[in-house]
Amino acid sequence: MITDGDTQWMTAGSGLLHIERPPEHLVVSGGLFHGLQLWVNLPREQKWADPRYQDLRGSASALLSSSDGGALLRVIAGELCGHTGPARRTPR
Numbered sequence: 001m002i003t004d005g006d007t008q009w010m011t012a013g014s015g016l017l018h019i020e021r022p023p024e025h026l027v028v029s030g031g032l033f034h035g036l037q038l039w040v041n042l043p044r045e046q047k048w049a050d051p052r053y054q055d056l057r058g059s060a061s062a063l064l065s066s067s068d069g070g071a072l073l074r075v076i077a078g079e080l081c082g083h084t085g086p087a088r089r090t091p092r
Contacts, residue, residue: 001037006056007076009087013042013049052088060086 001010001023010016022033042049062075062083073080077087 005061005063005074006070007054007056007058007061007074009054009056009076011042011046011049011052013046013051016053049080054087056086069077 002013008072010018012018020035025031026033056076058074062085064073064075064081064083066073075083075085078083079085
C-alpha cells in the first residue's frame with residue numbers, strides 16, 4: 001500500500017508489468033485517489049537491464065523546504081544539499 005510520501009521506484013528495462021489499483025474501500029466510498037507518475041527514458045546501454053522495483057517509504061527520504069518556505073521537495077534519488085535519496089541506481 002502506498003501512503004503519503006511513499007514512492008514506487010521502477011526500472012522497466014527489459015520489461016515490467018505495471019498496474020495501478022486504488023484500494024477497494026476508496027472506490028466504494030467514492031473517495032479521491034491522487035497520484036503522480038514520472039517516466040524517464042533510460043540511456044541506450046541500460047534499456048535491456050533487468051527490471052527492478054523499489055518500495056520507498058516517505059520516512060526514508062529527506063523532506064526539504066525552500067528558503068522562503070513556499071515549496072517542499074522530497075529527495076528520492078541522487079543528492080541535494082547533503083541529503084541522499086534512498087533509490088538505488090540502475091546497474092550499468
